[in-house]
Amino acid sequence: xxxxxxxxxxxxxxxxxxxxxxxxxxxxxxxxxxxxxxxxxxxxxxxxxxxxxxxxxxxxxxxxxxxxxxxxxxxxxxxxxxxxxxxxxxxxxxxxxxxxxxxxxxxxxxxxxxxxxxxxxxxxxxxxxxxxxxxxxxxxxxxxxxxxxxxxxxxxxxxxxxxxxxxxxxxxxxxxxxxxxxxxxxxxxxxxxxxxxxxxxxxxxxxxxxxxxxxxxxxxxxxxxxxxxxxxxxxxxxxxxxxxxxxxxxxxxxxxxxxxxxxxxxxxxxxxxxxxxxxxxxxxxxxxxxxxxxxxxxxxxxxxxxxxxxxxxxxxxxxxxxxxxxxxxxxxxxxxxxxxxxxxxxxxxxxxxxxxxxxxxxxxxxxxxxxxxxxxx
Numbered sequence: 001x002x003x004x005x006x007x008x009x010x011x012x013x014x015x016x017x018x019x020x021x022x023x024x025x026x027x028x029x030x031x032x033x034x035x036x037x038x039x040x041x042x043x044x045x046x047x048x049x050x051x052x053x054x055x056x057x058x059x060x061x062x063x064x065x066x067x068x069x070x071x072x073x074x075x076x077x078x079x080x081x082x083x084x085x086x087x088x089x090x091x092x093x094x095x096x097x098x099x100x101x102x103x104x105x106x107x108x109x110x111x112x113x114x115x116x117x118x119x120x121x122x123x124x125x126x127x128x129x130x131x132x133x134x135x136x137x138x139x140x141x142x143x144x145x146x147x148x149x150x151x152x153x154x155x156x157x158x159x160x161x162x163x164x165x166x167x168x169x170x171x172x173x174x175x176x177x178x179x180x181x182x183x184x185x186x187x188x189x190x191x192x193x194x195x196x197x198x199x200x201x202x203x204x205x206x207x208x209x210x211x212x213x214x215x216x217x218x219x220x221x222x223x224x225x226x227x228x229x230x231x232x233x234x235x236x237x238x239x240x241x242x243x244x245x246x247x248x249x250x251x252x253x254x255x256x257x258x259x260x261x262x263x264x265x266x267x268x269x270x271x272x273x274x275x276x277x278x279x280x281x282x283x284x285x286x287x288x289x290x291x292x293x294x295x296x297x298x299x300x301x302x303x304x305x306x307x308x309x310x311x312x313x314x315x316x317x318x319x320x321x322x323x324x325x326x327x328x329x330x331x332x333x334x335x336x337x338x339x340x341x342x343x344x345x346x347x348x349x350x351x352x353x354x355x356x357x358x359x360x361x362x363x364x365x366x367x368x369x370x371x372x373x374x375x376x377x
Contacts, residue, residue: 029084029086030190030194031186031187032084032186032187032188032189032190032191032194033053033055033186033189033190033191033192034053034054034055034056034081034186034189034190034191035053035054035057035079035080035081035136035138035189035190035191036051036052036053036054036079036080036081036191037051037052037053037054037077037078037079038050038051038077038078038079038080038342039051039052039066039067039070039075039076039077040070040075040076040077040078041070041071041074041075042074042075042076043074043075043076043100043141043142043143044076044141045076045078046076048343049067049069049070049075050067050068050069050070052067053191054079055186055189056151056183056184056185056186056189057079057138057149057150057151057183057184058149058150058151058152058183059147059148059149059150060146060147060148060150061146061147061148062146063145063146066147072147073142073143073144073145073147074142074143074144075141075142075147076139076140076141076142077139077140078137078138078139078140078342079136079137079138079140080135080136080137080191080333080336080337080342081135081136081189081190081191081192081337082133082134082135082136082189082190082192082193082194082337083105083128083133083134083136083184083188083189083190084130084131084132084133084134084188084190084194085128085129085130085132085134085155085188086130086155086188087130087155087156087157088128088129088130088156089127089128089155089156089157089159090125090126090127090156090159091125091126091127091128091153091154091155091156092123092124092125092126092153092154092159092181093110093123093124093126093151093152093153094121094122094123094124094150094151094152094153094154094181095111095121095122095123095124095138095149095150095151095152096119096120096121096122096148096149096150096152097113097117097119097120097122097140097148097149097150098117098118098119098120098142098146098147098148098149099115099116099117099141099142099143099147100113100114100115100116100117100140100141100143101113101114101122101138101139101140101141101149102114102138102139103124103137103138103139104135104136104137104138104330104333105126105134105135105136106134106135106282106287106334107135107281107282107287107290107330107331107333107334107337108281108282108330109280109281109326109329109330110124111124112326114139114141116143116144119148131195132195133190133193133194133195135333135334135337135338136189136337137333137336137337138151150183151183151184152181152182152183152184153181153182153184154180154181154182158180193337193338193339258270258296259296259299259300262296262300262303262305262373262375263300263303263375265375265377266375267372267373267374267375268372268373269356269370269371269372269373270289270290270293270371270373273286273289273290273331273370273371274286274366274367274369274370274371275327275369275371276369277312277314277366277369278315278323280323280326280327280329280330281330282330282331282334287334290331290334290335290338291338293335293373294334294335294338294339294340297335297340297344298339298340303344303375304344304345304346304375304376304377305344305345305346305373305374305375305376306345306346306347306348306373306374306375306376307328307331307332307345307346307347307348307371307372307373307374308328308348308349308350308371308372308373308374309323309324309325309326309327309328309329309331309347309348309349309350309371310324310350310351310352310354310355310368310369310370310371310372311323311324311327311351311352311368311369312352312355312359312365312366312368312369313352313355313359313368314352314359314365317351317352317353318351320351320352321349321350321351321353322349323349323351324349324350324351324352325347325348325349326349327349327371328347328348328349328371329347331347331371332345332346332347346376352368355368356368356370
């Protein structure tokens with residue numbers, strides 16, 4: 001091998017080494033299991049068929065059904081879960097689909113291409129933080145013939161490596177190409193929120209020795225603990241936990257009153273659940289309010305809601321109705337990612353047809369950009 005080529009190869013390995021080391025997952029970090037996929041007959045989730053955990057979003061089926069009991073054509077699917085990135089930095093998400101797709105991240109609609117189309121590629125630039133779980137939802141519809149979907153990314157170290165390699169100052173820049181996208185691996189996709197502590201185990205009554213549970217994978221290392229005899233057990237000192245326990249979110253009295261209204265079947269506007277004009281993104285204050293709502297819904301498993309989106313009367317009425325539908329879906333997406341069963345929620349957009357404030361007054365108009373929670377029988 002000529003000396004100059006050996007030098008170029010050695011230098012390229014030195015440049016690639018830092019990015020490769022940064023790509024390694026942190027020791028002890030939980031490994032994902034994939035995304036929860038719900039499959040339906042029909043292009044708009046008409047008839048539910050089955051639910052399963054899919055390791056990745058990477059399939060190309062030629063007239064083949066995606067799962068048992070699901071038709072090969074005219075079906076839709078919805079994947080929900082969480083995305084955890086290995087390193088903080090700038091990512092580029094790539095979504096290739098045939099036919100339609102919508103993509104949300106933390107309740108924010110990033111892509112809306114809900115239509116029949118040939119294989120199309122879309123890319124999204126995002127700044128993501130390691131150690132944080134991002135609620136992810138991907139809707140897919142299939143019109144006919146082949147079905148294809150792939151969710152991939154380019155990671156920060158790959159982008160940095162590409163910038164170094166493509167520099168005209170480097171000897172090997174003439175051979176540089178754009179960084180290749182790779183399918184998001186299973187270990188970074190979760191059907192559960194990996195940042196939440198597991199629920200505490202029920203305490204067995206005194207005098208009864210609890211049976212040993214079946215082995216299971218947990219994300220905290222529990223130290224073995226044997227209770228002392230009852231006569232020697234301290235009365236005032238509680239046992240020290242083997243790991244830090246996060247205190248569950250408490251429901252305030254005002255929220256309890258709203259929960260009782262929902263339980264009685266009364267429709268209400270949830271506090272702070274408003275949107276900026278022309279937007280369907282969930283604001284941080286709204287997300288905190290939805291966390292409380294999700295807690296209430298988990299405490300009332302029999303409660304079903306129609307999430308109704310509303311807008312003001314500014315702009316085209318058809319576009320306003322579509323915007324209100326996206327707002328309602330953003331709320332449902334966040335609640336599903338927070339542990340509420342998807343079958344308990346129904347999104348409905350009404351546009352500006354049901355105002356509660358005078359749209360002629362700019363100070364009152366924001367009250368019409370709201371979401372109403374209507375209990376379902």
